[in-house]
Amino acid sequence: MLSPAEWSAVRLTAELAGLTTVLLLLVGTPMAWWLARTSSPAKPVWAALVAMPLVLPPTVIGFYLLLLMGPQGPVGQLTQSLGLGRLPFTFAGLVVASVIYSLPFVVQPLQQAFEAVPERTLEAAATLRASPWDRFFSVAVPLARPGFVTASVLGFAHTVGEFGVVLMIGGNIPDKTRVLSVAIYDHVEATEFAQAHRLAAGMVVFALVVLVTLYVSNRPRREERPA
């Protein structure tokens, strides 16, 4: 039903979104924890920086990432001096761009979930001999579980749905950077509406299934009785 090139785009998209989500959970969890618990005056600034991708056009992010990762940019010079070559128009470059672009979709649900963990419950864990790391993994993470589900799903889905940043950083290289959204764009440009339909409709179904699953899994199981 799908052509080999289209299958390749599907596989590439899944790989990109999966890897991005894993990296985002690793990077975003400590950021969200810090934002949720800090009383630092710098908190609003960091929260704003994390939220920037929500309001900026993807082309702005793509443009600056391109400059940063390009041959003259600081990141580009670093990757070249480390022998990693240049990131633009590679899969690695796409991953880096996606992590930045989808950051708020992972950090914000996690931050909200961590903020909902009562301080007194963490203190109770401390009085029960749990060290800070122990408290984090044995109390905070399980209590923030719905936040992790939301963050993973939104991070994955948002990466699947990105277009502008991908086009600017990754271009349109089959098997390397041509993800689904770009493939659909290609089909439409070539007036191959039937093919575009197959992929686009698939995306619609995917988005619907993912969101319904999310809302079902995060439905409160039982009303909390007030203390």
Added chain:
Amino acid sequence: MIDARLALPRRGFTLDVALALPQTGVTALFGPSGCGKTTVLRALAGLERAAGRVALGAEVWQDDAAGRFVPTHERAIGYVIQEAALFPHLDVRRNLAYGLKRIAPGERRIALDQVVELLGITHLLERRPDTLSGGERQRVAIARALATSPKLLLMDEPLAALDAKRKAEVLPYLDRLHAELGLPIVYVSHAIDEVARLADHLVLMDAGRVTAAGPLAGMLARLDLPVAYGDDAGVVLDGVVGERDERWLLARLDVDGEACRLWARDQGLPVGRRVRLHVLARDVSLTRTPQTGTSIGNQLRGTIEAIADDEHPALALVRVRVGGAAVVARLTRRSAHTLELAVGMPVWAQVKTVALME
């Protein structure tokens, strides 16, 4: 000895206390809301970083002079707060196991079975916290704290969130705790009836400072402090059940042999059981001669030891020595004047029949 010298600026006042608390029995930190008693407890637990020194016997938990601060999770404490703070994602059994499995097997001096039995929660082990009543939750929280075999149990108004019925349900367990585990307890409260029932020692606090401290009975009999106790000023009398009157459902509490004995409502406690009575000053009246034809069940012969002004200018407090014990009466100053009461005068203290507390 629990030694704590703590200083911490708070909004409205500066906490500045030096405490030397006995390492046995129940010490109550008592005072109005916002007086700093919870902050003291949190500093003992290491949850609040006050300046100073905290030591439990030879174990120094904080000594700013030596740059030492042992974090909360390395202090052998049990900590119970008003809201219970059970882990909502774990059932009761796992809540209990949480602390237990984090201490070395060699430190386990209190058996989990004993704790579960002591607090009467055997039937709750498979339940989740959100299905428990307030009283049940509080008992589980206490059991969870005890399961870590603490050397010091800190309790911050553990009964304050409970209604009278739930309170009555938890109180007997606190009594048993005290009696069976021999664990020092520091108990924060603003309810004098809880303090009168549970405490052996009393520390009065106001606006960040300790205003007075000492053994409970002596502290409650002091006439210079009752402002702190307010309407519920009164003394505690410790004694044993000497006799039970089955016909009238009364029990006799012998405080000091025949010199001081009172009848109270029988709570079903056996003869010989140690009990405590909270005798409120407003339930005590004085007469110069023994009375007949009165509904008051107890008349104690004693001597006036002290007379002092009460909070309200119309009232006076009179302490009467009765054998080895003392009761405090709250009278109008007019009565005191009419009766020509004076220190050293023999009087009869009439005490309304009250309930025994185990």
